[in-house]
Amino acid sequence: MQKKARKIPRSVLIGWIFLFPSILMYVVFMIYPLLRTFYLSLTDWSGFGQARHIGLNNFLSIFTDTMFRKALQNTLYFAVVSGILSVIVGIAMAWLNLYIRKMEGQVTRTMLFVPNMIAPTITGLLFMFIFTEDIGLMNNFLRAVGLDGLTTAWLANSETVRPSIVVAQIWRQFGLTMILCFAGFQGIPSELIESAQMDGAGTLKVLTRIMLPLIKPQIELATMFTLLGGLKIYDSVVSLTGGGPARQTVVLPMYIIENAFTYSKFGYASAMCVAFIFVVLVFIILLRIIFRGENYEY
Template structure:
């Protein structure tokens, strides 16, 4: 009897150890996703009555100009900051991985600190600095003689998008730098020593050795930054509230507005489902384009 009990314990123990993950996944991710899909098929304002409308919500999403504008906003903001972010994060990581740089810990901490600060606090400071009347940025630009009239950073579609992109750049530069730095530290030093013995210059080492070996981590950073661009919420909400003229409305912000402002929970769920599958397709395409054939 004891041996059977012991054998049962041995067989069931691994499943007991991994069960918390599946329980939490089912409760907080899988069930909400299924319930969101159910809500996308009904019209519901949060009351007791849910009216089944089938695929009408999805048809409405496909013909909603604001939804496609939010997708376009995410794409524009991504183009505004992601290339520069990855370029600068890579260069900074390479510098902080060099032996001749002093105070590496201080610089790593300083660059990573914005990422762990409260997003609302950072957005509030940015809104003060970018004030169109007497914001710090306009004051500095005027003192330098670069502009004559104040730039309406948060009241013009182009400048509003650029302002949101600048804040995201400020917050996520250090995070991507840490990821790339971790990739650099996994590259064997022997490769660099062999390259320098063969007469390679630092620039050739960067182009021919460092960047190719960082390809996977750079692809990961690109995908992460892309999803983050389309999923922006706090930055546009605090800075511009999605304006002006919906120029900084992102899909996640649109979902929030439709659900908690307009109380269209069914339609908001349809937007969320559409956004989920669009991001899946976009990520799949990125992975196919940047995959390593080797």
């Protein structure tokens, strides 16, 4: 006796029909380009004609490419430094916002979150006016307070250019951390804080021993966002320095695009993309290891 074919519920069928356009777009614009990148990483292709298979030669060339190492170093520097500082500043701003009255707090949080919605290119142009040597706000401020000796060409000095880019990144990123952590702080029962204060705990001890452990998921999420945002840094560096001075601030996305569209080394650029994907995966795994542990409930 043959088994009766299992009938698919109508609701499931309708769900798949509505999901199909999204799945198709994901396959066309994400899965296929990713697989194509892996394939091209094993070839020598100028963008025209037939791609010539060369095995792992592109990956071997990466290890001897000093500019690739410099670009990767800059990318990791911007990701880690700006990511960590953005989270710290965001947590501090979220905590301070708890002590602002409701109406003023809404205005303050909106103003602090606005930089997160500004395009990175615009952020770079704004900070160019701040760090420009002659008419920049930073040097004019230092001159106004009598600190002329501290003035410098912030974006042309190899010692100050990377910290200057980090400042721009922090200004653009910390708003997201602030919103996430502020929402977490608001979810903490006031009874916990009041009982700790009655036991003699000071403001900072309440913050570090009670409040921060309870918003650990929000801190993890904010760290993930800011770190990945730092790894993708491109637009703000292009608009601020263009990779200068003397290619000291070239980042990996910039170097990949340069090899692909300036030198027509699409195979080599694809190999760098694959290497970059593995770097991102390593960072995600490290974050999961760092933030694993006990969960606090209240």
